[in-house]
Amino acid sequence: MNYWSAIEIKLKDQIALASQLLLFMLGSYVFILAEEHKLWKILVLFFGLIAWLFFRNKTKHPIIWIVFFVLLTIDLFYSYFWVANHHFMLVFMVLSVILFSYHKQSDILLKNIQLLLVIVLLASVMQKITSKQFMSGDFYYHAINLGGLFKFFFTIFPESLEIAKSNSESLTTLKELNPNLTEHIVLKDVFPNLSFVSRVFAWLTVIFEFLVAVAILWKPKKIGTHIIFIILLFGILFTRLETGFVSLLAISGLYLCKNIKLKLLYVLIILGCITLIITKFGYH
């Protein structure tokens, strides 16, 4: 068996492949959230499974996608302010795929995905620019000093991990006190020059996200666009294992990509993220 040609055949139709991977991601995500608001979900799942089992080949309606969409909408209805941001992205992507199953025009689906990706990135840039806490580097400084970001660094530098733990303990102690009586604590830096590094990192994040958004808007199929987008995905994963969000971004990238090697890289990122979500090593 020629393994590479089997891979090539699978990678050829990226719309079918990306939709299949989106379905994997949806399955694991919905399964994790299944316990919340379960009364409605039991009804939707039960009747959805019956409809899928008996009528999936006899109807033009994409039963499985509609069932997932309804399940996501239930969470949105009951927990609009509590669900993760990528829950919204998932809803938009599933809606686009459902519409695609009726209009069958791939250019419309790809335009939907391209614009969604641009909106997500530009919204993220706008939120950062309008947040003084982010642009001053204070947010990164706080998060890194408490060990919330770059966790893999802390495994290499155990002394930094000790400082992060001590900062967290100080904060826990502070939280137990009456805030009217307590003035402040001083966080210890887990790395030298963290204040400067945090500020530079904040600006770099904004600039890079903006560049990627413009590239996807301007040249969504170019190899260069996908290379910088993949660098951004790895950047997010190294900063924090946001596997749920990154898998959706990578699926969007796969929809738009034409290069076979980059398509394969996207698939590996997506499968890696889904594996980490299922094993709860990463965030869903």
Next chain:
Amino acid sequence: MIKVKKEFILKYGVPSLAVIIVAIQLCLVHFQDLSRWKGGGFGMYTEIHYFYNQIHVSGMSVDSLIKDDPSMRSTLGYLMLMPNDKNIKKAAELVLKTTHKDSVYLQIWKPIVNSENGLYKKVLANEIHLKKSEL
């Protein structure tokens, strides 16, 4: 003409919905004190998480208030996420009803950090002094 219109709606309908959701979230952030982390505006990791906000009820322990009381946990949770006047009043009313006290003094504090000197302190985000007679 109808075909062009239909195609336009299909191409830009879903992205427009996304823009509307982001715009609503941004309005809530600026006018209702919603945390940037939630609400579909993709503002995660742009400010300190609302988990670090602190609710202080004078003369009472928040931990004992929320223990075995899902309604109190939910109401105070919303106050952490969105410490605006409406949510703090709702929380104070629930505390009064639950504890049968004559008045309640409730505050919510937000953390700020200065990366120049490492100083971490809490600033008052909102407060309410509610009497039973005002209910």
